[in-house]
Amino acid sequence: MSPSLRSRLSTYLLPAATAAALIVLWYVLKAVFQVPSFVLPAPHEILVAAWEERSFLWPAALVTVRGALLGFSAAVGVGFLLAMALGFSPRVKASLYPLILVLQMMPVTILAPIFVLWLGQGLPSIVAITFMIGFFPVVANTTMGFISVDRNLRELFVMCNATRAQEARYLRIPGAMPYFLTGMKIAGTLAPIGAIVGDFLAGSAQGGVGGIGYMTISYFSQLKTPALFATGLVACVMGFVFVGGVNWLHWRLLHLWHDSMVKKE
Amino acid sequence: MSPSLRSRLSTYLLPAATAAALIVLWYVLKAVFQVPSFVLPAPHEILVAAWEERSFLWPAALVTVRGALLGFSAAVGVGFLLAMALGFSPRVKASLYPLILVLQMMPVTILAPIFVLWLGQGLPSIVAITFMIGFFPVVANTTMGFISVDRNLRELFVMCNATRAQEARYLRIPGAMPYFLTGMKIAGTLAPIGAIVGDFLAGSAQGGVGGIGYMTISYFSQLKTPALFATGLVACVMGFVFVGGVNWLHWRLLHLWHDSMVKKE
Amino acid sequence: MNAAPLVAIRGLQKRFGAGPLVLDGINLEVGQGEFVSFIGPSGCGKSTLLRLIAGLTSASDGLITVDGTPPEKAREKMFFVFQDATLMPWRRVAENVELPLLLRGDAPGHRRERVARMLEVVGLSGAAEKFPWQLSGGMRMRVSIARALTVAPEILLLDEPFGALDEMTRDRLNEDLLAIRSRNSFTGFFVTHSVAEAVFLSSRIVVLGVNPGRVTAVIDVPFPYPRQPELRETPAFLRLLATTAQALRAVRS
Amino acid sequence: MNAAPLVAIRGLQKRFGAGPLVLDGINLEVGQGEFVSFIGPSGCGKSTLLRLIAGLTSASDGLITVDGTPPEKAREKMFFVFQDATLMPWRRVAENVELPLLLRGDAPGHRRERVARMLEVVGLSGAAEKFPWQLSGGMRMRVSIARALTVAPEILLLDEPFGALDEMTRDRLNEDLLAIRSRNSFTGFFVTHSVAEAVFLSSRIVVLGVNPGRVTAVIDVPFPYPRQPELRETPAFLRLLATTAQALRAVRS
Amino acid sequence: GEQRSAAPGPAPAKLEKIILQTDWYAQPEHGGFYQALVEGYYRDVGLDVEILQGGPNAIPTQKVALGTAQFAVGRTDELIIAAGRGIPVVALAALMQRDPQGVMFHPESGIRDFKDLEGRNVMAVPGAAWLTLVQLKFGIKLSVTPLDFGLSRFLADKRLVQQCFVTNEPFYIRQQGVDVGVLLLSEAGIDPYRIWFTSRDYAARRPEVVRAFTAASIRGWREYIDGDRQDADLRISQLNQKMTPEFIAFSVDAMRANRLVHGDPAKGELLGRIDPARLGAEIQRLSAIGVLDRAVALADVFDEKFLPEDVRAVREGK
Numbered sequence A, B: 001m002s003p004s005l006r007s008r009l010s011t012y013l014l015p016a017a018t019a020a021a022l023i024v025l026w027y028v029l030k031a032v033f034q035v036p037s038f039v040l041p042a043p044h045e046i047l048v049a050a051w052e053e054r055s056f057l058w059p060a061a062l063v064t065v066r067g068a069l070l071g072f073s074a075a076v077g078v079g080f081l082l083a084m085a086l087g088f089s090p091r092v093k094a095s096l097y098p099l100i101l102v103l104q105m106m107p108v109t110i111l112a113p114i115f116v117l118w119l120g121q122g123l124p125s126i127v128a129i130t131f132m133i134g135f136f137p138v139v140a141n142t143t144m145g146f147i148s149v150d151r152n153l154r155e156l157f158v159m160c161n162a163t164r165a166q167e168a169r170y171l172r173i174p175g176a177m178p179y180f181l182t183g184m185k186i187a188g189t190l191a192p193i194g195a196i197v198g199d200f201l202a203g204s205a206q207g208g209v210g211g212i213g214y215m216t217i218s219y220f221s222q223l224k225t226p227a228l229f230a231t232g233l234v235a236c237v238m239g240f241v242f243v244g245g246v247n248w249l250h251w252r253l254l255h256l257w258h259d260s261m262v263k264k265e
Numbered sequence C, D: 001m002n003a004a005p006l007v008a009i010r011g012l013q014k015r016f017g018a019g020p021l022v023l024d025g026i027n028l029e030v031g032q033g034e035f036v037s038f039i040g041p042s043g044c045g046k047s048t049l050l051r052l053i054a055g056l057t058s059a060s061d062g063l064i065t066v067d068g069t070p071p072e073k074a075r076e077k078m079f080f081v082f083q084d085a086t087l088m089p090w091r092r093v094a095e096n097v098e099l100p101l102l103l104r105g106d107a108p109g110h111r112r113e114r115v116a117r118m119l120e121v122v123g124l125s126g127a128a129e130k131f132p133w134q135l136s137g138g139m140r141m142r143v144s145i146a147r148a149l150t151v152a153p154e155i156l157l158l159d160e161p162f163g164a165l166d167e168m169t170r171d172r173l174n175e176d177l178l179a180i181r182s183r184n185s186f187t188g189f190f191v192t193h194s195v196a197e198a199v200f201l202s203s204r205i206v207v208l209g210v211n212p213g214r215v216t217a218v219i220d221v222p223f224p225y226p227r228q229p230e231l232r233e234t235p236a237f238l239r240l241l242a243t244t245a246q247a248l249r250a251v252r253s
Numbered sequence E: 001g002e003q004r005s006a007a008p009g010p011a012p013a014k015l016e017k018i019i020l021q022t023d024w025y026a027q028p029e030h031g032g033f034y035q036a037l038v039e040g041y042y043r044d045v046g047l048d049v050e051i052l053q054g055g056p057n058a059i060p061t062q063k064v065a066l067g068t069a070q071f072a073v074g075r076t077d078e079l080i081i082a083a084g085r086g087i088p089v090v091a092l093a094a095l096m097q098r099d100p101q102g103v104m105f106h107p108e109s110g111i112r113d114f115k116d117l118e119g120r121n122v123m124a125v126p127g128a129a130w131l132t133l134v135q136l137k138f139g140i141k142l143s144v145t146p147l148d149f150g151l152s153r154f155l156a157d158k159r160l161v162q163q164c165f166v167t168n169e170p171f172y173i174r175q176q177g178v179d180v181g182v183l184l185l186s187e188a189g190i191d192p193y194r195i196w197f198t199s200r201d202y203a204a205r206r207p208e209v210v211r212a213f214t215a216a217s218i219r220g221w222r223e224y225i226d227g228d229r230q231d232a233d234l235r236i237s238q239l240n241q242k243m244t245p246e247f248i249a250f251s252v253d254a255m256r257a258n259r260l261v262h263g264d265p266a267k268g269e270l271l272g273r274i275d276p277a278r279l280g281a282e283i284q285r286l287s288a289i290g291v292l293d294r295a296v297a298l299a300d301v302f303d304e305k306f307l308p309e310d311v312r313a314v315r316e317g318k
C-alpha cells in the first residue's frame, strides 16, 4: 500500500466505515429494542426531517452560528488573555484563579436571568452564555501551557533581558500553542452547544426567527422527534466546522516542528 | 519577606483579598445600579438563604454529589481509555474521533429522553449525562498528551523492544500526565454542572429528595432568588472540592519533575 | 573479517525527504566482536548511520543486515546510547537506568543489583535518587551510559557517549568499557570526535567525509585486546593516532 | 589583574535546597578583557559557577559582583552559551540565531546581515531554513554558538560549547573565537573538558575540584594575544598543557 | 414595522412606547394582545406597543419590577408569591378567568380524579404552588420529575402524568393517535387567573397609560375570541413556526369550550374581571402552605381602578 493511499484511507475511508457501522448498529438497536421513532428516530427519518424542515432549520442555524461564532471568539480571545494573566505570575494566578473557577462552576442557568436583564434577550445574552460555557477549557489549557515552558529556554530569555511582553510573545505563547489549541478544540465543540443552551435560556424568537435552541424546544414540544434530532445534526455539523477550523490551525501552526505532527524518518 | 511567608501569601491571602474585593464590588454595584435582591441578592442574603434552606439543600447536595462523583469518575476513566485508544494508532484515531466528536456535540437535551428510556429516571441517567458533559475535555487533552511524546524517548523504547502496552505504561501515560490532569481539571469543574443539568433532564424527586438541579428550578419558579444563588454556591463548593482534588493529584504526580512545578534555583 | 559478518552494509544511501544525500555509497562488513569507530566532521551523518544500523530510520537505497535479518528484526540484540542523554524526566536516576531491564522483564532483585553496579561504574552511586533536572550535563550522559551497560547487549551503538566528560572520567570509562567487553564480548559501533579515544577503543576506525557522507578511509587498529592504559603512551599508538588525525584532516581539504 | 575587577567572586558557597555544598569558598577576580577557563571533573560545579556569574541562580553565601553590581543587574553586558543547545523548536535556525537581536530591538536589515555572517562562521549557512529537529547534535550546538556571537556581549559565558564538535571544526572555531575577540574584545568565561582548548584560548585557567567544588589550582597562561594556530605546536604550549593536565589529574587523587 | 393597515382613524401625534412581555413564545393564549396590536386598538389609545415573546427564561415579573417592560403576562399565584418576596407588582386584569393548566395522563392508567394521582410520577415544574396545593387538598403524595418541555417521555411511559395546557399538549398527543385525559387544575379549586400586570411604581406614575392599555387589551381579547382573528393568527404563526392553523384552531376551541377567557357569567365571571374575593381566597391558600415570605394583602397585588367601567360595572351590579 502506498503511503498516500494509506493516508487517504485513514482520512476518509476509516471514519466513513465507522459511521456506516454505527448507522447499521443504530438500525439494529432500534429494531431489537423496538425503540419508537418519537424517542429515537432512524437515521433516514432524521435526514428526511432535516430536509422537510429546511426552511425553518436554515435560518435558525444562521442565528445560532452567529451566536456560536461570537461566543467562541470571545471564549478563545478572553480565555487566552486570562490565561496570559494567570501565567504572568503566580500571584496573579493565586488572585484570579478562584474567581475564574467560580465563573466556570456557577451553573449558567442561575446567571442567565442576570444576563437577560442586563444584556436583554437575544444575541448579546446568547454570546455571553456561549462564552461562559466555552472559556474555561481555553483558560485551563493555555495556563498549563504557559507555566510548562521549558526551564532552559526561560533562562535564555533571562539572559536576553527579554521584557515580560517579549517573553510572552516569543516564548510562552508559541510554547503554549499545543495546549492552547487543545483548549480551543474543546471550546469549538462547546460553542454550538453553548449557543443552543443560550438560545434556550436567553433567546427569543423575535421577528419570528429563533435559533436552533428555540427550534429544539419547539420540535420537542410538538413531538417532532425526527426534526428534533435534525437540530442535533445541525449542531454536530456546526461543531465539525469549528473543530475542523481548529484542526487546520493546529496543522498550520505545529506541523513543521511539533512532536505531535512531525514524522521522524 | 521569607519564602514561606510569601508562598503562604499567594496561597491564602491573595485569593482571600480578591474574594473580599469582589464582594465589596458586588455590594457597590448592587447599590449603584440599585439591583434589587430578587435579581441579584447580596452575598449575605445568599448565605442566610443557604442556612435557612439547609434542610433542603443538604440532602439535595448529597444527591448531586453522588451523581457528579460517579459521572466525573466515568468521564475521567472512559475518557482516559478512549484517549489511549486514539493515541494508540492514527487509524484508530481516524475511525473513532468523529464518533467521539458527535457524542460531545450532540446537545444532551436531545439525548436525555433516550437515557431515561434505557437507564430509567434518576441516578444512572444523571451519571450518563454528567459523563457526556465531562468526558471530551479528558479525551482531547489526553490524546494530545499521548501524541506529543518526545520523539527521542520513543526511539529509546523502540530500542528496548517495548511492547505497545509497555510503551503506554512507562512512556505515554506518564508523559501525557500534564495534559491529562488539565483535562481532568476541566472535567472536575464540569461534573457538578453536569449533575445539575442531569437532574434537570432526567432527575426526579423520588422519595421527596431532588438534587441541586431540582432545587434550582424550584427556587427559580418560586422567585426565591437568594436561595437560587445558594444552589449556585453549593455547586461552586462542590466544584472547588473536585478541582482541589485534581490539583492535589497534579501536585503529587508532577511536583518532583515537571517544569510547571519545579522551581529551579 | 569474519566469514559471516554480523552487520553488513551495502551500497547504502540515505536522504531525508526530498533533501540532499546525507550518506552515499556506504559499504561495510563488521564481524562478531569487532569494535568500529566512526569519526568525521559534525553533520556528516555518523548518528544517521548508527540509527540506520539500529533500524530507527530506513535507508533510501542499499541494504543493511544485522545477523542476516533487517535491523528492525534484530533489535533485541542491540542497544543504543543516544547523542542526547534521553532520560525520562519523571523517573529518578536509578529508575531511568533500570528501565530497559524492567521492559525486558528481569527480576526486581537482579535489576536492583545491576543498576547499582553500573551506577558505580559511571560514578553516580550517590545520585541514584535524583531526578534528571538535578544533574549536570555530564552526569546525565553517564546515566545514559549506565543504562546501556545494564543491558549487556550483543551489539552496542554508542553515539558520542563521552563528549561531555572530562578527560579523566573519559579515560576511566574507556577502560571500563574495554573491561566489560572482555567479560561479555559485544560488538561495538562508536561515534566520537576524539581520535585518541577511537584508537584506544577500536579494532577498526571508519573515517567519514561530508556532503554527502562517504567512507574516506578505513584504518585497522592492530593492538590486541585487552588493552592497558599504558598503551596510550606507546610510540605505536601515537603513530596510529597521527595517521588517523591525518586521515580525518584530509576529509576537509 | 586590573585595579577594579570586572567580575569579583568572594567566599562563594552554593548548595541546592538542603543538599550538600556544590561550590565552596570560591574566590576569583577577573579583569576586563580576560579569558578564564574552568576545568574540572564532571559534576564539580562548573556550570553552576557560570550560572552564578550570570545571575541565573543565587549564591547560598558569599558575594559576586559584575562591574560592581549584582549579576542580575548586569545582564545586558552578558551572554550565555548553555551546555545544551537550548534552541526554540518552533523557530528555524536563522530565526533562532536572530532571537537575541530581535529582543534587543535591532533593525531587521542589521539582524539579517549579522545572522548570515555568524551562520557562516559556524559553517551552517546552508541550514538557515531548517528546524532544530532536522539538525545533528553538533549542528545544534553550533547554532547556539552563532546565536551568542551575534550578540557581541561584553562578557561571554561559554559552557562546553565545542564538546560535540570534531577536532577540526573545534580548532577552527577556537581560532574564530580569538579573532572575534581581537576585534571586539570581550571578557570570556569558558568551561571545557579539553585542556588543549583551555590553554590555547585562556589568559587564566581555573581548575576546580569536586565534592564540594573548590579552586584547586589557578594557572596563568602567558602567551600574548593574538594567538596563531602554530602556537599549539610550540614547546612552551605543550609544557603548559602538561602542567595543566597534571593539575587536573591531581584533583581526583 | 408593525402592520397598521387595519388601524382606523387618524394617528395621534405622539404614541407612548411601551413593552408587553409575554410568558412564552407567541401562541393563541396571547391572542388578544396580538389582536389589539395588529388591529390598531393600542394605537387608537395612543400606545405604541411592542410585544416581546417569552421563552423558558423570560422572567416577566422581574422585568416589570425593574421597568424593563411596562406590562407582562402571568398568573395570580405567581404574582402573589412575587409580592410575598417583596416584589412590587399589581395585577390589572384577567385574560383568562380559568387557567388552562392541568395534568394529562393516559386513560389506561386508570386516573379519574386527582385522588388517583397518589404516588404517581408527575412531570411538572418543581416548586410550582399547585403541586403543594393538590397534595394537601387531596391528601396524596406525588413524585415530581422536572418538566423537560418535551412530550416523548410522556408518550413512551404510559404511567407518567404530565403538567399541560389543555389548549396545547393534548393536541400533539392526539396527533400521534394516542388518547389522552386531562384534569384541569381549576376543577380542583386551584384556580389562579391568567392576568396582565404592571409594577406598583408604573401604575402610580402612569395610571392613564395603564388604563388605556388594559382597555385596549380587553377589547383585543374580546375580538380575538368572538370576532375575526385572522390577522392576529397570521402574526402569531409568523412569530412562532409551530403555530399551524390547525393547532391555533385547536387552542382557541379549547379556550372556548372550557370558557377560559370569558368565564362563566353565571358565576359572575367576565372577560377581564378579577374577583377580589376569589383573589383573597387564593392569597389565603398560598399563605397557608407557607410559600409567602411576608403577609400579602389584597391591595398589594390588585387595584381594580384600572379596569374599564363596563367590566367593573358588571361586578358592582351583580
Ligand SMILES: Nc1ncnc2c1ncn2[C@@H]1O[C@H](COP(=O)(O)OP(=O)(O)OP(=O)(O)O)[C@@H](O)[C@H]1O
Pocket (backbone or CB within 6 Å): B264, B265, C133, C134, C135, C136, C137, C138, C139, C164, C166, D016, D019, D022, D041, D042, D043, D044, D045, D046, D047, D048, D049, D083
Ligand atoms: N537544579 C539543581 N538542583 C539540585 N542539584 C543540582 C542542580 N543543578 C546542579 N546540581 C548539582 O550540582 C552539581 C554540579 O552541577 P554542575 O552542572 O554545575 O556540574 P558541571 O561541573 O557543569 O558538570 P558537567 O561537566 O557534567 O557539566 C552536581 O552534583 C549536580 O547534581
Ligand SMILES: Nc1ncnc2c1ncn2[C@@H]1O[C@H](COP(=O)(O)OP(=O)(O)OP(=O)(O)O)[C@@H](O)[C@H]1O
Pocket (backbone or CB within 6 Å): A264, A265, C016, C019, C022, C041, C042, C043, C044, C045, C046, C047, C048, C049, C083, D133, D134, D135, D136, D137, D138, D139, D164
Ligand atoms: N530528521 C532529519 N531530517 C532532516 N535532516 C536530518 C535529520 N536528521 C539529520 N539530518 C541531517 O542529516 C545530516 C547528518 O546528521 P547526523 O545527525 O547524522 O550528523 P552527525 O554526523 O551525527 O553530526 P554530529 O557530529 O554533529 O552529531 C545533517 O546534515 C542533518 O541536518
Ligand SMILES: [Mg+2]
Pocket (backbone or CB within 6 Å): C046, C047, C048, C083, C159, D136, D137, D138
Ligand atoms: Mg551525531
Ligand SMILES: [Mg+2]
Pocket (backbone or CB within 6 Å): C136, C137, C138, D046, D047, D048, D083, D159
Ligand atoms: Mg556542566
